[in-house]
Amino acid sequence: MNEQLKKAAPWQRHWLAVVLIGVVLLAVPFVAALGGQAWVRIANFAILYIFLALGLNIVVGYAGLLDLGYVAFYAVGAYVYALLASPHFGLHLPFWVILPLGAAIACLFGMLLGAPTLKLRGDYLAIVTLGFGEIIRIFLNNLNAPINVTNGAQGITLIDPIRIGDFSFADTTTIFGLDISGPQKYYFLLVALAIMVIIVNIRLQNSRVGRAWQAIREDEVAAKACGINTRNIKLLAFAMGASFGGVAGGVFSAMQGFVSPESFSLMESITILAMVVLGGMGHIPGVILGAILLTALPEVLRYGIEPLQDALFGRMIIDPESLRMLIFGLSMVLVMRFRPAGLWPSPQRRRELAESAN
Amino acid sequence: MDTLLQQLINGLTLGAVYALVALGYTMVYGIIGLINFAHGEVVMIGTMVAFTVIVSLAGSGMPPLMILGIGLLISVVVCMALGWSLERVAYRPLRGAPRLTPLITAIGMSMVLQNVAMIIWGRNYITFPPMIEKHIFHIGGATFTNVQVAIVTLAALVMLGLIYLVHRTRLGMAMRATAQNPQVASLMGVDINRVIAMAFVIGSALGAVAGCMVGSYYEIAHYQMGFMLGLKAFTAAVLGGIGNLAGAMAGGILLGVIEALGAGYIGQLTGDFLGSHYQDIFAFIVLIVVLMFRPSGLFGERTGDRA
Amino acid sequence: MSEPQILLQAHDVAKHFGGVKALHDVSLTIRRGEIYGLIGPNGAGKTTFFNCLTGLYKNESGHFVFDGVKLTADAPHKAAEVGIARTFQNIRLFGNMTAIENVMVGRHLRTHAGVLGAITRNRATMAEEAAITRRAEELLHYVGIHERAHDHAKNLSYGDQRRLEIARALATEPKLLALDEPAAGMNGTETEALRVLVEGICKDGVTVLLIEHDVKLVMGLCGRVAVLDYGEKICEDVPAVVQKDPRVIEAYLGGSVA
Numbered sequence: 024m025n026e027q028l029k030k031a032a033p034w035q036r037h038w039l040a041v042v043l044i045g046v047v048l049l050a051v052p053f054v055a056a057l058g059g060q061a062w063v064r065i066a067n068f069a070i071l072y073i074f075l076a077l078g079l080n081i082v083v084g085y086a087g088l089l090d091l092g093y094v095a096f097y098a099v100g101a102y103v104y105a106l107l108a109s110p111h112f113g114l115h116l117p118f119w120v121i122l123p124l125g126a127a128i129a130c131l132f133g134m135l136l137g138a139p140t141l142k143l144r145g146d147y148l149a150i151v152t153l154g155f156g157e158i159i160r161i162f163l164n165n166l167n168a169p170i171n172v173t174n175g176a177q178g179i180t181l182i183d184p185i186r187i188g189d190f191s192f193a194d195t196t197t198i199f200g201l202d203i204s205g206p207q208k209y210y211f212l213l214v215a216l217a218i219m220v221i222i223v224n225i226r227l228q229n230s231r232v233g234r235a236w237q238a239i240r241e242d243e244v245a246a247k248a249c250g251i252n253t254r255n256i257k258l259l260a261f262a263m264g265a266s267f268g269g270v271a272g273g274v275f276s277a278m279q280g281f282v283s284p285e286s287f288s289l290m291e292s293i294t295i296l297a298m299v300v301l302g303g304m305g306h307i308p309g310v311i312l313g314a315i316l317l318t319a320l321p322e323v324l325r326y327g328i329e330p331l332q333d334a335l336f337g338r339m340i341i342d343p344e345s346l347r348m349l350i351f352g353l354s355m356v357l358v359m360r361f362r363p364a365g366l367w368p369s370p371q372r373r374r375e376l377a378e379s380a381n
Numbered sequence: 382m383d384t385l386l387q388q389l390i391n392g393l394t395l396g397a398v399y400a401l402v403a404l405g406y407t408m409v410y411g412i413i414g415l416i417n418f419a420h421g422e423v424v425m426i427g428t429m430v431a432f433t434v435i436v437s438l439a440g441s442g443m444p445p446l447m448i449l450g451i452g453l454l455i456s457v458v459v460c461m462a463l464g465w466s467l468e469r470v471a472y473r474p475l476r477g478a479p480r481l482t483p484l485i486t487a488i489g490m491s492m493v494l495q496n497v498a499m500i501i502w503g504r505n506y507i508t509f510p511p512m513i514e515k516h517i518f519h520i521g522g523a524t525f526t527n528v529q530v531a532i533v534t535l536a537a538l539v540m541l542g543l544i545y546l547v548h549r550t551r552l553g554m555a556m557r558a559t560a561q562n563p564q565v566a567s568l569m570g571v572d573i574n575r576v577i578a579m580a581f582v583i584g585s586a587l588g589a590v591a592g593c594m595v596g597s598y599y600e601i602a603h604y605q606m607g608f609m610l611g612l613k614a615f616t617a618a619v620l621g622g623i624g625n626l627a628g629a630m631a632g633g634i635l636l637g638v639i640e641a642l643g644a645g646y647i648g649q650l651t652g653d654f655l656g657s658h659y660q661d662i663f664a665f666i667v668l669i670v671v672l673m674f675r676p677s678g679l680f681g682e683r684t685g686d687r688a
Numbered sequence: 689m690s691e692p693q694i695l696l697q698a699h700d701v702a703k704h705f706g707g708v709k710a711l712h713d714v715s716l717t718i719r720r721g722e723i724y725g726l727i728g729p730n731g732a733g734k735t736t737f738f739n740c741l742t743g744l745y746k747n748e749s750g751h752f753v754f755d756g757v758k759l760t761a762d763a764p765h766k767a768a769e770v771g772i773a774r775t776f777q778n779i780r781l782f783g784n785m786t787a788i789e790n791v792m793v794g795r796h797l798r799t800h801a802g803v804l805g806a807i808t809r810n811r812a813t814m815a816e817e818a819a820i821t822r823r824a825e826e827l828l829h830y831v832g833i834h835e836r837a838h839d840h841a842k843n844l845s846y847g848d849q850r851r852l853e854i855a856r857a858l859a860t861e862p863k864l865l866a867l868d869e870p871a872a873g874m875n876g877t878e879t880e881a882l883r884v885l886v887e888g889i890c891k892d893g894v895t896v897l898l899i900e901h902d903v904k905l906v907m908g909l910c911g912r913v914a915v916l917d918y919g920e921k922i923c924e925d926v927p928a929v930v931q932k933d934p935r936v937i938e939a940y941l942g943g944s945v946a
Contacts, residue, residue, distance in 0.1 A: 089481070089484075142676060143672055144676070146414075146416055146623070147623075147672055147676065150616060150619050150668065151669055151672055154664070154665030154666075154668050155665065155669070157661065157662070157665055158665050161658070161659060165658045165659060223807050227807065230801065230806035230813075231795075232803055232806055233806065234792055234793050235793065235796050238782050238785070238793045241782035241784060242781070242783075244764070244780060245776065245782065246782075247763070248742060248744075248765075248767075248773070248774055248780075249768060249856060249857075249859075250765050250794075250796060250860050251796050252763075252765045259803065289608075293488050296481075296485075297485055297489075300484075304481065342499065345496040345497075345499045345500050345504075349493055352491070352492025352493040353489065353493055355485055355486070356489040356493065359475065359483070359489070360486070363478035363479060363482045
């Protein structure tokens with residue numbers, strides 16, 4: 024009996040948890056909608072960030088490559104979608120062409136950046152990727168003259184939503200008497216994508232490639248001596264992370280209907296990295312928690328700070344926007360101070376840390 | 382020809398500032414291997430404090446140079462205290478934590494400082510009151526001001542002072558020893574905690590000087606100014622080989638000159654396809670190219686794999 | 689015997705560090721199926737020779753011919769690919785991976801599953817994964833630490849870590865196993881067990897290159913021995929002859945006096 028249980032896949036062992044999570048996932052967009060569609064959009068962003076953070080987790084958590092320019096690939100995916108499905112160039116290609124294309128182009132950018140730089144040691148790689156992210160953003164901001172490619176700081180508007188035949192993700196549809204709004208539809212699409220990236224993360228972790236990543240993280244010289252072509256294996260992680268970023272960017276474009284360089288600042292890269300580290304690097308549930316918290320916290324603060332100040336002092340003492348970012352920064356510092364391995368680290372990492380502290 | 386000379390002069394000024402900020406990054410990195418992301422914010426606070434002091438003394442009837450001097454001094458002292466507290470409160474408890482932990486803390490601190498600055502000094506650009514009369518000098522078709530002369534001279538003096546400190550004093554020796562091998566240094570009686578704290582304090586002092594320079598050169602300040610400045614300066618430090626003081630100085634000046642030249646010539650180089658808005662990408666492109674060929678920076682030691 | 693008798697030939701291999709000559713035109717020949725010892729005082733260049741052979745360093749001049757083919761190995765993973773596996777003087781295991789995972793990493797080179805296979809978990813990938821696990825288990829048995837298979841490598845005892853490193857190296861299916869001071873820090877019993885293990889490996893068809901400080905172990909184990917001193921080979925012969933060579937005695941005694 025015990026043997027049988029061991030052989031069963033985790034979801035068979037924890038079927039109750041799976042059902043519960045499924046119910047919660049189904050209910051979220053409808054419960055959120057009670058507070059207005061804005062809350063559904065926030066839920067959508069939380070899931071989009073889960074997707075992005077788990078994509079970055081492959082690069083940072085598994086392969087141990089510190090990528091501070093992840094947002095560049097997100098931007099590439101978003102602009103590929105925006106340029107090929109908007110009135111800007113008058114192109115309206117279907118999403119099933121552009122999303123994979125966006126992923127492929129992001130992947131190509133990842134390889135172009137990674138091939139010459141992945142031999143650099145950690146902190147140098149961090150600053151190079153950071154620089155690359157800035158280069159991409161500066162180009163997006165300025166490539167409106169002499170040829171208007173990106174429309175500069177104004178960004179690109181009227182981007183097509185994802186559409187399958189007559190079924191558009193932007194409109195409200197009524198199914199069995201239940202109104203399902205545009206954001207709610209994107210919610211389910213995003214959940215599907217997130218489940219996909221979770222499966223990819225889980226399956227890669229215990230695979231030949233996943234072990235090679237871990238080996239490189241532990242001791243690169245020994246990994247080479249074992250016959251691992253470390254450059255190619257790192258490049259693989261980098262390219263995979265970039266592709267996920269590209270897909271996320273495409274969905275972001277379609278969902279928002281508008282992109283501008285402002286969405287792809289360094290702060291965005293840092294936020295995604297913070298999700299990975301804050302949650303618990305390399306540990307999938309931790310990364311998911313990190314993504315949800317860091318998306319929700321600023322929103323909760325946004326809706327909480329003004330009324331709170333109002334109630335306490337009867338007026339705004341401190342600019343709510345700064346206070347919000349201040350608390351956000353402070354909570355990052357505090358979490359790292361008291362949970363250096365993240366909020367929900369893998370049991371193994373927790374042990375490592377406990378041992379190194381002794 | 383006159384553009385070339387002009388851009389070289391501007392680049393040298395900017396480079397002197399980068400070099401001072403880069404030293405702050407490199408000292409901390411050389412000793413504890415941390416990218417102190419909040420350093421750019423320390424520089425910004427330095428500018429802001431100097432601004433406040435200068436504005437509040439402006440009507441006091443003191444001689445302008447004295448006001449400037451007091452502003453600089455107070456700004457240096459405030460930043461030193463800030464650097465010290467940063468290390469004490471945010472980084473010291475994290476020694477021995479996973480590598481990325483202090484990095485996230487640094488990013489968090491940077492957000493905190495930025496927003497504290499915004500709460501204190503507002504979200505708009507602040508204009509520096511002109512304290513000294515500007516003199517413009519002409520040389521071979523190019524111009525430079527007395528402010529530029531003052532910036533470059535002051536930067537050179539400060540850097541000479543730092544070199545003296547690191548190579549000729551007990552503290553400097555302790556710092557070099559700690560950078561080489563913290564364990565051995567502590568066995569030899571070096572107080573590691575003090576050395577690390579001093580690296581932050583000295584780096585912040587240099588940052589404050591740089592902050593005052595930026596303020597008086599551009600005559601404006603903004604709560605977000607530390608970010609790009611810090612990024613460029615860090616790039617300069619990496620360019621020179623991070624952990625290497627001479628490298629940071631050279632990297633800073635080199636970066637300033639490259640940026641100025643790039644901004645001056647990019648239109649010509651690309652047939653007006655790219656304009657001077659692209660000034661900011663030079664730093665990063667140069668960085669990527671240099672690291673491709675010299676993975677440890679221009680003056681960094683080659684650290685080969687050890688078996 | 690269709691295979692050539694000679695497995696590895698080093699021709700005038702030289703390596704400098706700045707102005708210091710770490711290796712000075714070292715030539716030596718290792719025959720298939722033997723245990724070949726490389727000894728010498730501290731700093732004689734043994735590990736440097738190893739690192740050149742395994743592609744960790746680039747030698748300035750000279751070359752290696754391995755299994756009849758000139759080595760162009762400029763990257764360590766290529767050395768492993770042609771069949772040279774190594775261990776490290778200061779054990780380099782993947783400390784936070786389990787013992788069996790360490791050995792499974794060693795199988796990387798001889799297996800193929802990629803990202804797509806891992807994600808789809810197709811039949812070929814699953815079969816390969818099972819084969820990797822099986823082989824890793826066998827190798828842990830072979831070196832005698834199968835009971836520790838699921839312990840983290842860093843929690844193993846010193847002797848077991850050495851054995852694990854050997855198992856990991858063997859997982860790459862080497863023709864030549866290069867051991868860098870495997871007995872360093874071992875007590876008498878552990879050294880004896882190691883001797884038995886190395887003999888077994890050789891008997892099972894893997895040629896062994898052994899760098900060692902423990903002269904007694906080398907003399908008892910190796911068929912032939914080369915002695916390095918100040919980066920130069922001063923002697924190469926069977927142990928009995930090497931032991932009596934005046935230059936060797938001079939190198940060791942001179943070294944200990946200075």
